[in-house]
Amino acid sequence: MTVGALPEPLTQLRQRGVTVVPHGIRLSLSGAEDVDQHRVAHLARCAEVLDAPLVSEHIAFVRAGGTEAGHLLPVPRTRDALDVLVDNVLLAQAQLPVPLALEPIAALFEWPEDEMDEATFLTELLDRTGAWLLLDVANVYANATNRAAASGALLARLPLERIAYVHVAGGAERGGLYHDTHTDAVPPEVLDLLSELSALHHPPAVLLERDGHYPPEAQLRAELDAVAHAAACHRSPARCPFDEPGGARRAPGRAGRRPGDRW
Template identity: 40%
Template sequence: MLSHLPTLGVGLGFREPFKSDLFLHRQQVDFLEIVAEHYLDATSQKQQELELLAAHFPIIPHAINLSLGSAEGLDTDYVRKLAALINQLNPPWWSEHICFTKAGKVDIGHLSPLPYTYEAVDVLCRNIAQVRRFVDVPLILENITYMVTLPGAQMTEAQFLTEVVERSDCGLLLDVTNIYTNAVNHNYDIQAFVKELPWERVVQLHFVGGHWHDGILIDSHSQSTPVEVWKLMDEVVAKMPVKGVVLERDENLPTFAELTAELQHAREIGRSHQRWD
């Protein structure tokens, strides 16, 4: 199923402050990724914005608060709203994170890691099956950054990601910045990590730069993409059937010319490996 997904090319995470510049430079952006939550319970203004974007770009919805890793199950009202948005856009795929954001009906406000256990895999697969009752658009799952490694692991992180996407029959949204950030903060071998991944399930990549704070690399989406991440992206695109890459800049927004320069760099990487034009 994943091999039949269309190649989208080089995309940008849409942020409202650069909407005008985006339309002035439409030819440099192949598709957009939107934060799904920005358009749930949308005002008429946000709905009009979404319709405008969808009229000019392919749109990939990226959810952040579904909380697929919650053992208590999913918020059905939220799932229905998310499904309505995805079905309205009819994208080639949509994405969420391998994490939990809610516990005991409390929204904890960030993407929290799961233990690398078979029980956690069971929970994820059960919740994904529930979502599929509302949405039949292919789902791809993203790896997150984490500050602490939870005890009780029964497998490595890469093995855990593989187990989740294989058992749930999902694609993988590989955030290469997150891989680099975790490797730096937890001192693991990036090459060994990548080697363990299910290459044929990688559909999309995320990339951006973060910042250092007290000796820890923070995934703040606030800086240009560092050379180490470009190198990792090149290695991944060479090996894996990547359909699209997305620059995900959220803070310290630069000029749009700086963003398009990064998009062009990503475009050249994809071209060099015959992934897209």
Template identity: 55%
Template sequence: MSGGEEVTMDRLGVGIGWRSELDLTIERMEGVDFVEVVAENVWPADLPESLLKLRERGLPVIPHGVSLGIGDAAPPDPARLAHLAACAEALGSPLVSEHLAFVRGGGIEAGHLLPVPRTRDSLRVVIENVRRAQDALPVPLALENVAAIFGWPEDELTEAQFLAELVEATGVGLLIDVANLYNNEVNLGLPAVAALDVLPLEHLTYVHVGGGYEAHGIWHDTHTTEAPQAVLDLLTELCVRTTPPGVLLEWDDDYPSDAVLADELARIRTAMAAAGARR
């Protein structure tokens, strides 16, 4: 299957983001069905032993990029695309995921995953960038909605509308981060449940769940705390509408005990199961 074909996913299950600080935890933790690794943190020719062990057990490993800049004005960097492709091949990955984000311009790195201006002109640029990325990758591409603390004043579309039109034009897969939907409801007033009714969930590849904190009325998506119940409620709402191929917990710093992580995976499963009675 080439990277530009429509994404079809087998069941992934419930997973966790692999971090070197959590390698032994993940190796011995029960109930981990797949993992995701930040692509910029690994070298395909010298993969961490922990990832190789997980692959030997049959766990899918998904490279997750954070610096491609698919929402930049310039085309994606061929070297960054080549790295993502090499990661996917070395790990035998079913897909590659990245963010629908603006990260650099004019030689300046933003240092953050910034929201793309949701205009028709921007959409045309992103469509072309996605097609270039799909042509360069050996597996399908999925794009993640990002957390934002501001919106561009010239926005013409909601985040969900922008993603829906992008998917229709390119067939790109969706990685829906329900924590980011919650973030954008708090910070930007974009109703999260309404977004689920607009997003083309038939293109869903997997889901992210993570925690953060609110300060002075702004939600900060830090991936350093337990997911708030409101985020898990959004996961339930998503599961009422579709059965996601996979749901993955993100935890990126201030790492907790093994028991806390295991409890978070259990909370995810409980939130998914709660959708069954409502279908």
């Protein structure tokens, strides 16, 4: 799979020693169809070109019956769906040169067929695949808000030691639902949730997602400062599993390259 020349901003980031992590949105790991090997190969090649310590993808499906949804759709939390998801994750991992972190999405609905709660589903998925967790606290907040549930209750039941890194993003309420927009400021409730997470398990890294409607530089810097304060970045973060001496570049129990002192 061919990857073209890196965009200049990415080249500059790499020259400055900034870690760049490819973040997939099209593998459709939760789909009933087999994972598209061309898409996995492209993600793998991106990781190699960027010298990334890991890649990430969403726990979602984006196509069915050959039709592309154009959106991340939630997986039914059933035993059968979990088995399919595990198989697809293992297929993807076999082709990736680095570990895979999985991100639970912000879902606007749940399936009536659900057999497990989210914490149980995620824990078994990570146990069976050896994948890492990309925890988006904005997604946790969105799901809890839309389901009238307590967001902190989920954090207390997740395998936080499996966190590779954390996402934070802004959102807005429309039509009675909270939408994870990535174009609005991070609300105080999400920052509070980040603080709650950091008190339980200080994450190795926190990334602010912003996909558009960029504010003036001073405002963006203030938002980054607020995120850093909420994450207690003055403390020493948890050691990233990919920086441990001899730490696995792939999932535990799988052969793979060893990491450098990055991240």
